[in-house]
Amino acid sequence: MSEIIRLSAAALAQKLQSREVSAVDATQAHLDRIAAVDGSINAFLHVNTEEALLVAAEVDKARADGDTLHPLAGVPIAVKDLIVTKGQPTTAGSKILEGWHSPYDATVIRRLREARMPILGKTNLDEFAMGSSTEHSAYGPTRNPWDLDRIPGGSGGGSAAAVAAFEAPLALGTDTGGSIRQPGAVTGTVGVKPTYGGVSRYGAIAMASSLDQIGPVSRTVLDSALLHEVIGGHDPHDSTSLTDPVGALVEAARRGEVKGLRVGVIKELSGEGYQTGVLNRFAESLELLRGAGAEIVEVSCPNFKYALGAYYLIMPSEASSNLAKYDGVRFGLRVVPEGAPTIERVMGATRAAGFGDEVKRRIILGTYALSAGYYDAYYGSAQKVRTLIQRDFNAAFTQADVLISPTAPTTAFRLGEKLDDPLAMYLNDVATIPANMAGIPGLSLPNGLADEDNLPVGIQLLAPARQDARLYRVGAVLESLLEDKWGGPLLAQAPEIAGVK
């Protein structure tokens, strides 16, 4: 395996700046890796070879000419296929958008282009980001690089697997209920859900607009901070975009500090339903933080037990409305039934053929929750629970500077294991959903392997809204303590990826 692809984005950026490595060589090394292993992983739905190499060549020329470039110029990146890109197809993992090309770039894509980061391609996901395993993709599941028979998490399993398999040093994900953080946990990678509004959603295909957030996927905490600074900040195209400056996230990651910091363990996100190995690694990480001078306190968030239920009312309600636009008129698939059908019949046939089961389930559930007579009892009540969850967080953050929990209750499960049981699938996101309900930022980083199955475990840090820098400050310290213990990054322990099955 080429040494270039093993480098963190920060280390690669340095070698590019010193011209020890060219951007074309760095991009080609990742394209070669994709060609070698993606037949087994299926992380990519589209590989953007030509454009990526072109951008890389421009970076090399600009560097040779002595131009001042963005520090990450020439560092390649993969993009979740929920984010629209000019010049490449965008499918959202759905048959209804097969072959569709966006006429515009998402704001985050524009920012990558401004930084001159070559885009390697588009990564696989659960259809319209609805799922926790990437098995709901219309283009086949992505496989976990740690064990090809297991799920890479979801919905952003493609981005997480691409980074874990050294197919890309960085990727973009989207997180509505944990779709960046949970795949990070089960693949041994880092993922961050920024504060709601901290990164523009313009050009992220909407699932649940009040919950969706674009964020970084990487192998190190510092790399996520570097990418977060590229994509973050105000965007007039997104009316929910915060006007605050993005903040000194890279500096926070470089100057990690936990001495005197109060770390709140959320009582409700532990115990029953959590795998033993997950709890063991969690307890060890707490000890490491305590040893580094953090004060560990217990906090209680009693309304979190209603978060999953409220989420499964709010998210489908918003999704059923957002997905109404797939009507076979302006873009995407159109299926015309026999005879001289009216538009109503065309829509019914188009949506029946174009949407998968999970998308249909959520549209029906959302339509139900928003129906006359049920609106107050379901959608209205769920919005009140959202207030209660915010109050729980507000109270917890008076006792602690950051909160901490396992990212996911279990390690990666086997492909197919939960496919016929939607409710069991939904439970994967029990620890990640509260952050989306409250709009606060969250970071997941790998904190070891579970004793029982030798698969990666993730730990989640949560901070108050607009305090994303705290996640990087604490995350970098914990990462460094863990790597000292392991004698290197966790991914160094991952098995070599077997050839195509």
Place this chain on the structure above:
Amino acid sequence: MAEINREDVAHLARLAHIDMSSEELDRMAGELAVIVDSIKSVSEVAGDDVPATSHPIPLSNVYRDDVVGETLSNEEALAGAPDNADGRFRVPAILDGE
């Protein structure tokens, strides 16, 4: 709280414009009944005194100056459409018969 049955699902599928086979309705009704049963407690948690939150970060209306910004050209807007004519989206008949 009402349960969800096969008839409800058939009605909802019509509202959502998704054709469903008889077998699909059976399966969907069973799965949704389990899901609805597990989330219905949400309606009993909060009292009348709790305000609803629709948006995680409070924001007031956001305005911009009323000037034309970047727009898609007619060709760009139509490029992804399944059918178009005379610079417009071509839509199947809206009404049955005449």
